[in-house]
Amino acid sequence: MLRTNTCGELRISDVGKKVKLNGWVQRVRDKGALVWIDLRDRYGITQIFGEEGVTDKELLNQMKELGREFVISVEGEVAERFSKNDKIPTGDIELKIEKLEVLNESKVPPFKIENETDGGEDLRMKYRYLDLRRDVVRSSLQIRHRMAKSVRDYLDHQEFIEVETPVLIKSTPEGARDFLVPSRMNPGEFYALPQSPQTFKQILMVAGFDRYFQLVKCFRDEDLRADRQPEFTQIDCEMSFVEREDILQTFEGLAKYLFKEVKGIEVEDFPRMEYADAMSLYGSDKPDIRFEMTFKDLNEVAKGKGFKVFDDSEAVLGICVKGCAEYTRKQLDEITNWVKRPQIGAKGLVYVKCNADGSYKSSVDKFFNQDDLKAWAEVSGAEANDLLLVLSGDLKKTRKALGELRLEMGSRLGLRDKNVFKPLWVVNFPLLEWDEESERFHAMHHPFTSPIPEDLKKLETEPGEVRANAYDMVINGVEIGGGSIRIHNRDVQSRMFDALGFTKEEAQAQFGFLLEAFEYGAPPHGGIAFGFDRLCSLFGGSDSIRDFIAFPKNTSGRDVMIDSPSPASLEQLKELGIKLFEEK
Structure with a gap:
């Protein structure tokens, strides 16, 4: 083997051992008399250390001339690190370099091979073999x-x-x-x-x-x-x-x-x-049950009051957003504009604030009195300081739009924790x-x-x-x-x-x-x-x-690394009996 250990393997118990490591140069820190190399492989990072007066002068110069992503082999003795790094498993040790061999040089990569990279997605997909070196992708x-x-x-x-x-x-x-x-x-x-x-x-x-x-x-x-x-x-x-x-x-x-x-x-x-319950309660056949906020049917309490938008609708549905009655007009306008986006498709949004003093404030006060709004709150299970958000229209479309709004509110309120799983x-x-x-x-x-x-x-x-x-x-x-x-x-x-x-x-x-x-x-x-x-x-x-996915396609279905799909030659098409255009 060209190495005795990997770059993620050595610990404080290995101090004093002579080892040989191979990998890619993550970075070089040159402080003149002191030089450090972060050497990376699939398993982790080990710090390599050289010091003027201790390390051979030619070897120290060789360290300084290394570029990012050079492939190197180093030999040396494992030592306890003076300034420890508790963010990596090998942070208690470093390797005092005794020998260095450049196995292959590298051009300057088009983006940083680090978790917090400066490369955009298209660039990283073009150079996927470099992107795959990053810890976050490899993990x-x-x-x-x-x-x-x-x-x-x-x-x-x-x-x-x-x-x-x-x-x-x-x-x-x-x-x-x-x-x-x-x-x-x-x-x-x-x-x-x-x-x-x-x-x-x-x-x-x-x-x-x-x-x-x-x-x-x-x-x-x-x-x-x-x-x-x-x-x-x-x-x-x-x-x-x-x-x-x-x-x-x-x-x-x-x-x-x-x-x-x-x-x-x-x-x-x-x-x-049941599928029918999922659609009536969440507006989706794949409901997120990490949080409540289920749909409430307001047809009986909201129709027949002279508000044409509701009276002409097949469905009037609402969700109760707990503790959000303090939302400002600006916040409510922003939510209204959000549901009006073409992707959501709602024509508008009605809200009711359940105030702490037991009163109600809505965007449709001219059509509904306090008793009407109280009935809405009772049907919805809304209490003081809660906010009701109501959509209406065709049943299928209203369910879909309210389902999207429910998920959006869940995200805004931090109710969709990726570390919580509800199957x-x-x-x-x-x-x-x-x-x-x-x-x-x-x-x-x-x-x-x-x-x-x-x-x-x-x-x-x-x-x-x-x-x-x-x-x-x-x-x-x-x-x-x-x-x-x-x-x-x-x-x-x-x-x-x-x-x-x-x-x-x-x-x-x-x-x-x-x-x-x-x-x-x-x-x-x-x-x-x-x-x-x-x-x-x-x-x-x-x-x-x-x-x-190791080698994914982009949103246009292309593999930009190998430039696929690509045209076939006329000879290939002829062999397959495919004619794309008239031959001249």
Whole structure:
């Protein structure tokens, strides 16, 4: 080995030892007669020390000539540090240098390789290999490694088997857009990259692999944001001979195991919440339950008083913000402007201050008297010094806007602590949702989701009322994973395709292999898939999954380091039978 120890390994107990370290020069501090080098590797930083009159003069000069990010090898004796640094594990010692070898020089890096870097995101993504040297990025990938190992350990102990499924598959019409891959050997035909291994894991259940999992790469050609990437990783799982409760218990166990192994914390049993309750109380199918502030229906007490905005609305909903009656007009105007932003879409905001003396002050005093406002407060559970914030309009849009306002107020009041974790299961989603553009129903999850047994009879007559035997795991307002009990009967699957507007021919062409497999003894089965990148970012306290992916794409779907995607040559396109323009 070119080294005896790493740069994060040496402690006070090693004083007097002769060691050899390799790494990158973080910085050089030249004080003339004294020179220090901070030497960094993946494991930490060790201070290297040279002193005029003690260190060889040529060696001291060599130290002074080092540049940032030079790769060097140093030998010397471990000594107790005179001025200790309690911010790093190696802060009690330093290495008295005796020999130095430059293994490779470096150009001056385009940004500081430090946690508090001066490099913008685009620049750091272009030089990702430099960004990965920073502790904060490396620690994110170490969290990812520990998460992956812990997932495999837990599922292996639960007798799951990891099976790899194909990456080149068939395109399907449901869900997001597929990435297509042309086939040279089959001109005019295309593979698709999988959005998930859904049909393959169901086939594995038919094949008798009753407990399957895979940490699998998936692909979706969709618009990006902080928590999305065109390629991402799932913890993909499926189980046979189970009911919903078996799956919830198994994977609640996985989440608890990860919290304990990776974060060192215990979490309580996950509460269950109906989808309908999540929407009516929080305006979201992924509610953040770290704080209260649930929706209150004010229709009965707010309508019929001559205020046209409320009277003409389908819904009048409010939230009680505890202890905020002292908000100034400027603060309330700022919140009003916030909800009017296009991303939120509210037309305005009504507020009621519950004053300490028992009186009320609102933005609609000309329409509502003190008794009216008192009724609002009673319905909302508002007390002295509380603030009511009220939105109205179309039910669906008002719920969405008030849900966003609730989260914003939670953030402003410090109620969304990233070190507090509140998981839950959301269950019984709608099976289908109506799409105005295509004028047909779409599967809310996917077309293989089983209806709740008692709702199956409504599939042809009231498809919009059918509930899915589906469930999502939500932690701190983030959907971490979702799944369902699957359809395992060919007749029921055919009825589902009918409800989705598939012709018999389309269903056979797209999913004939699965329908046929169901005729050979398909067991009852169900599963779940977790967004692994998202789970890692939650555990790491970040809002962006890019921090937990070694080589992520930017918001335009580009890898700016390798400049991808890039044009293909005419020769490649000809070989694939693809013509982008008329040849001259």
